[in-house]
Amino acid sequence: MEEEQETLVTISNHKPKSKSNYRIIDALESKSFSWIFIDQSNPWKAALSWLIFFIFTVGLPMLSHIVYQCSTCDDSHQRPFDMIVQLSLSICSTLSFINLSSFARKYGLRRFLFLDKLSDVSAKVRDGYSEQLHRSIKLLCSFIIPCFLADSAYKIWWFISGRNQIPYIYNIYLSHTIACILLLCSWLYRTSLFFLVCVLFKLTCSLQILRLEDFAKVFEKQADVGSILLEHLAIRRTLKIISHRFRAFILSTLILVTVSQFASLLVTLETGSLVNLSTAGELALCSVTLVSGLFICLRSAAKITHKAQSVTSLAAKWHTCATIDSFDDVGLTEETPMANSSDRANYHFAPVDSDLDEGDEDELDNTKLIPVYKDTITYQKRQALVTYFENNRAGITVFGFMLDRSSLHTIFAIEMSLTLWLVNKTISFT
Template identity: 60%
Template sequence: MADQGGSREHLIPTITTKPPEFPPTQFPFLSLVLWFDQSNRSTALLSWSVFFLLVVIVPMISHFLLVCSDCDFHHRRPYDAVVQLSLSIFAGISFVSLSIWSRKFGMRRFLFLDKLLDFSDKVRIGYEAEIQRSMKRLMIFVLPSLTLEAIYRIWWYISGSQEIPYIINPILSHVIACTLQLSSWLYRNSVFIIVCILYQITCHLQTLRLDDFARCFASEITDVGSALAEHQKIRRNLRIVSHRFRRFILLSLILVTATQFMALLTTIRASVAVNIYEVGELMLCSLSLVTGVFICLRSATKITHKAQSVTSLAAKWNVCATVDSFDNLDGETPTASMIEAQITPCGAFDTSDDEEGEGDDDLDNTKIHPIYANTISYQKRQALVTYLENNKAGITVYGFLVDRSWLHTIFGIELALILWLLNKTIVNIP
C-alpha cells in the first residue's frame, strides 16, 4: 500500500539487496504519471486544482464567452458543446480512475513494479523496455491532434480577431485564451491516453509472463505442480487487471459510442450547416477518443489470444509427446538415429516458414521437442492439458471475455460512425 504522507512514493521499488534500484527518472512516462499522484494532501490538492482549471473552468469559459454567434460561418462553433462535453467527460473518468488507483494501491503496486523481482530476467527486461516506449507512444497519439488543434485555434483567432469577443486588449486577451484552450485540449487528451497506455503496460507484463510460461513446453518439465502454480499466478494477476480496469473500459466504450451517435445526430440536422471549419474540431475529438478505446481493446484481445494459444500449445505438446513416446524401447538407451526418427512425426505438425502467422500467433508455431516431454508420464501431461482447457485465462469485463470477436464487432461499429462523420466533414469542404 502506498504511503499516505510525506514525499511522493517512488514508482520503482526500492531494492536493498542484489539488484540496483531503478530511479523514476529512467522512465519519463512514469515521471509524468506522478503529476496525478494522490499519495498526500499537497499533491492531491495540486492535481485537483489543475484538473478543475483545465477540465471544467476553461472549457466553460471557452464555450459561453467565446461562442461567437454573430461571427461568419467560418468562425461559428455549433458543435463546440459536443466537443467540450466529450473531452471533459473522458478526462473526468480518467482522472478519477487515476486518483482512486493512486490512493488505494499506489502506482508502484498498481503497475506490479513491487513484484518485478519475482519474474525472470527476460520478463523484467521486456517490461522495462515497454515502459520506456510508453512516452513515445503518448507523443504519437497526442501530438498530432494537438498540432492540428493549434493550427485551427491560431487561424481562428487571427482571421476572426475583429469578431471574436475580448476583454480590454484584443491581442493579449486572444493570446491568453488560445493558450488556455490548447492547454486544456492537451491535458484532457493526455490524461485519457495515459490511462489507456497504463492499461496497455499492465497487459503487456502479463503477455510477457505467458510467453515465459509457454517456453516450458519446449524444455524439460519435471514438476507439473510448478507449472500449475505459475499458471494460477498469471490467472490471478489477469483477474486483478480486469477488476481494476473494468469500470473504465465499460464506461469508455459506452460513452465513446454515445458521443459518436450524438455527433452524428447533430451533424445530420437539416438546419445545421456542415463544413470543415465547423466540424473539423469535432472530427478530431472523435478520432482521439476512439483511438484511446482501441488501445485498450487491442491490449485486452491480444493477451486473451495469447492465453488461448498457451492452451493450444499444451495440447500440441501432449500429442507430440504421446505419438513420439519411447515406450517401445523397453528401457534401452535411445541412439541418435532413434531420436531423429522419433522427432520427425512431431515436426510434421509444424507449419512452414512461409505460412507462419504474425506476431500474435507466434506460440502456435512453437516447435515441440518430444524428448523432453517424456520426462513426465502421460497421465500428468493429460491432467495439465485438461486443467488449461478448463481454466482459460484472459481479460474480462464483468465476466465477459474480451476476445477478437469483441474487437471485430466494436471496430466495425466505431469505424462506421467515424467514416460517416468524416464523410459529412470532407464532402462539404468549400
C-alpha cells in the same frame, strides 16, 4: 569493455532493499510531474491536483463555450459542435482522472504497474518490459503531440482570422493570446489524461504477454506439472487483477465514446447543419482522439487474451507429441507405455508451404514441434494439465465478458448496425 545499455531495471549493490531503479518512473513521480496527475500522497498535493483538474476540465471548457459561442460570427467562425467536443473530452478526462487518483491512492505507480514483481521474473522479461515501457512513452507522445499541434493550428487560425468578431476584454491581442494559451492547455491536459490511462493499461498487458511467452518455454524443457500449474495460476490471477482494475474504465469508455460518436453523427447529418473544415474540424479531431484511445485498450485486451488462450493449444500439442512418441517407441499395449529416461522425441513436420509467411504464425501457437521429455511427466498428469487449461481460460474480462477477438467482432458488428440505422433515419433522398 563494452558500454552497457541503460534499461528500466538496474540492480543496485548499495541498496539491498531497493532492488530496482526505474528512471522513467522516477521522472513521473518527481515533484515536477507527479502533482499534475496522480500524486495523492498528502492533502495539499491532492487538493492542488484536483484544483488543476477542475480548472482545465470543467472551468475553462464551460467558460469558453459560453463566451466564445460566437453566434454572430460568420459561417467559418461559428462553433455549432463545440458542446459535443467539450462534453466528450471533459467526461472522458474526468473518468481517467478518477481512475488515476484511485490507482495512485490504493497502489502507487510502481505497484500498479507490477514493477515490484519484476524481481520474480527472468532477466529476459525484465529487459523486455524495459523496452515496452520506453515504447509506451513514445506511443503516448505519438498520439498527444500530433493532436495538440493540430488543435493549436486550428485555435490560432480561429483567433487570428476572427479577431474582430470574437469577444475580448480590454486589449484584443492580449486577451486572445491568453485565451488561446489557456484553451490549448485545457485540450492538452484532457487528452493527456485520457491517453495516459489507455497507455498504462497497454503497458500492464505487455508485461503479462512477456510473462506468457516466457512461461511457454517450460514445455520445451523438463518440468513438473505442479510448477507449471502454479506459474499459470499466478499469471491468471494477475490477469484477473488487471481486469478488475480496468473493467469500469473500459466499459465506461466504450459507452461514452459510442454515445459521443453517435451524437456527432446525428448533428452533422442533420438537415441544414453547417459542416466544413472550420466548423467541424475540432469535432473530427476529438473523435479521432477518443476512438484511438478506445482502440488502444481493446486491442491490448484482445492481444493478451489471445496469448493467454494460445497456451491451451501449446499444452495440447505438447501432450500429443509426448503420447505419440510413447506409442511409437513401445507399441500399442493395454497399459499406458512408460519410456526409458534416455528417450526423447525426435519428430519433424512436413515442409510448410513456402507461400506462408513466417510472420503470420503466432509465437505460442505455431507449427514447430516441441521437444518432449516423456519420462518426466506421466500421461495422466499431462492429460490433467491439458484439461485444466481447457476449462480455465485466462484473459481480460469486463464483468465476466471475455475481451477476445470474437468480442471485438461483436462490438464492431453492433456499432456498424447502429451506425447504418442512424444514417437510414437521418439521410433521405428526394
